[in-house]
Amino acid sequence: MLKEAKKINWSPSYIKEGRFGQWLEGAKDWSISRQRYWASVIPIWQCSCGWQQVIGSVQELAELSGAEITDLHKHIVDKITIKCPNCGKLAHRVPDVLDTWFDSGSMPYAQAHYPFENAQDFDSHFPAQFIAEGIDQTRCWFYYLQVISTALGRGVAFRNVIVNGIVLAEDGKKMSKKLQNYPDPAELLDRYGADALRYYLLASPVTQAENLNFSETGVEEAIKKITLPVWNVYKFYDLYGGNERSVLSRANWHSDNILDHWIVSRLYQLLGEIDEAMMGYNLPRAVRPLAVFVDDLSGWYLRRSRSRFKNGESQDKDWAVITTNYVLQHLSLALAPFTPFLAEALWQKITGFDYKYDDKSVHLLSWPTDLSVDEEVLAEMAAVREIAELALAQRDAAGLKIRQVLSSLTVKGPSDRLSLISSAGLDILADELNVKHIITEAHNIVNWEVSLDTTLTPELMREGLARELVRHINLLRKESGFSLSDQTIIYWRATSPLAKLTLDELAGTITKETLSGKIVEGRPDQFLAHKTLNLDDGILEIMIAKLN
Structure with a gap:
């Protein structure tokens, strides 16, 4: 029995030689x-x-x-x-x-009425590929399954096993009706949904034989990390992506944009990580990369691609649209084992099937294989983001908002790492940091060193104010309930010389970025929303009205 037990794959692995192995070695006679x-x-x-x-x-x-x-x-x-x-x-x-554990240990045979019938079917399914139970079963069900199987000369009763710990109340005590120290499960599901609860538990240590002090805050975190950002990406795509709804394969996807190649490689990397972890029956290791990828998709790819989606009829917009569609379809596959309802809703929407066909479901698809990860583009984007993080910290220390355009950023680093960053990567970095120029210098150093030119010229101040105005005007559009097809008129009055010069020189940029028809100096009799800005050199009042 000890020899056969060596063939079983345990998750977590230490149970094999630990709690289960030690119990087997010291096993006493069983009075049945x-x-x-x-x-x-x-x-x-x-x-x-x-x-x-x-x-x-x-x-x-x-x-x-x-x-x-x-x-x-x-x-x-x-x-x-x-x-x-x-x-x-x-x-x-x-x-x-x-002994009732004799019944439990006989379960594989009894459920098939073996050996009296179903012998061929039973032999093709035994031993079980996978079972799961609590850590207390190392001395009970897991043990008795193995005892009976070995006694019958059939070797192991199961090949892989996931051992879970015990879910306790938030205070570390056992959940008790008397103490009422747990949230109502029905209310929990109504409030957060089954997917958030599943994700929280699967990503927690409880699936690695450790106890979990259950926290409703953890379920809420799953909503914030997975459900909301995934759905927000889809809603953005739905708003700006047009009517592109189809099932896409690798052969259908193409782009020359580095951001698109990066997010697709991150997607393939994610699918590979999940596949490897699932083959090893390590649930937390399979689930946790999802939140990291969703953050990359929402917080970096989509944020850096927003202007591409709004770029009218262009090749780059087409690439962004088809890439986002392709990524969301495959993300739904990655989510399917862990958040099945979110995965199905996303897949039905992004493919255009929209629940019209009974035989179309993400849960009927095969797991993708032969996905080639571009390690170079991953290394390049990692370098870009590391530099951006350092430079943004400098901005924050200098008290300069990200909307304020700056002249340049100087980046010093080892030549081998600098060589990873292409001109397209530098363009992304400049756009992320809102600087006009990136200067790179190769040095015999280990870590990046960055230096922002924080000198504000009048021209830079006007560009910075223009970006600030775009933000405020778009917020006013949102407050007024305008759609993307609605054009507005921007009215303004100012005592600030900086504001006057900005609106005179950069009116075209502001109208384009705010979907406005024109900018007019003066205060109209009627308007839908307004905002007063107190600038260093005076006041600027902006008002918007709908362009008929």
């Missing part, structure tokens, strides 16, 4: 009989003369006793007698019943 009422009867009949026989089936008992067997409960079977072949007296069943 019990003096109880409700249990499976021990099928042994004995006579006062000493004759005994083990009965192997209902049919055999019926033939030997001449009784019709319709019920195997103890109080029925105890009345059935067999004529002793030695002395002719009546033999009776022994009064004991089987």
Whole structure:
């Protein structure tokens, strides 16, 4: 039995040689009989003369006793007698019943009524590919399955097993009706949905044989990390992506934009990580990369691609649209084992099937294979983001908002790492940091060193204010309930010389970025929303009205 047990894959792995292995090594004889009422009867009949026989089936008992067997409960079977072949007296069943763990350990055979029927089907499914239960079962179900299987000469009863810990109340105590120290499950599902609860539990240590102090805050975090950002990406795509709704394969996807190649490689990397972890039956390791990818998709790719989606009819917009569609379709596959409802809703929407066909579902698809990850583009984007993080910290320290355009950023780093960053990567970095120029210098150093030119010229100040105005005007559009097809008129009054110059020189940029028809100096009789800005050199008041 010890030799066969070595073949079992445990998750977590330390259970194999630890709790389970040690229990096997010190296992004592198992008394399988019990003096109880409700249990499976021990099928042994004995006579006062000493004759005994083990009965192997209902049919055999019926033939030997001449009784019709319709019920195997103890109080029925105890009345059935067999004529002793030695002395002719009546033999009776022994009064004991089987230990209930004998029933549990016999489950694989009993459920298939093996060996009396289904032998071929049973042999093709035994041993079980996978089972799961609590850590307390290392000395119970896991153990008795293995004991009976080994005794029958069938080797291991299961190949892979996931051992979970115990879900406790938030205060570390056992959940108790008396203490009422747990949230109502029905209310929890109504408030957050089943997917958020599933994700929280699957990503937690409880699926690695550790106890979990259940926290409703953790379920809420799953909504914030997975459900909301995924759906927000889809809603953005739905708003700006047009009517592109189709099932896309690798052959359908193409783009020359570095951002698109990066997010697709991150997608393939994610699918590979999940596949590897699932093959090892490590659920937290399979689930946790999802939140990291969703953050990359929403917080970097989509944020850096917003202007591409709004770029009218262009090749770059087409690439962004088809890439986002392709990524969301495959993300739904990645989500499917863990958040099945979100995955299905996303897949139905992004493919355009929209629940119209019973045979179309993300859960009917095969897991993608042969996905080639571009390690170079991943390394390049990692370098870009590291530099951006350092430079943004400098901005924050200098008290400069990201909307304020700056002249330049100087980046010093080792030549091998600088060589990773293409001109397209530098363009992304400049756009992220809102600087006009990136200067790179190769040095014999280990870590990046960055230096922002924080000198504000009048021209830079006007560009910075223009970006600030675009933000405020778009917020006013949102407050007024304008759609993307609605054009507005921007009215303004100012005592600020900076504001006057900005609106005179950069009116075209502001109208384009705010979907406005024109900018007019003055205060109209009627307007839908307004905002007053207190600038260093005066006041600027902006108002918007709908362009008829």
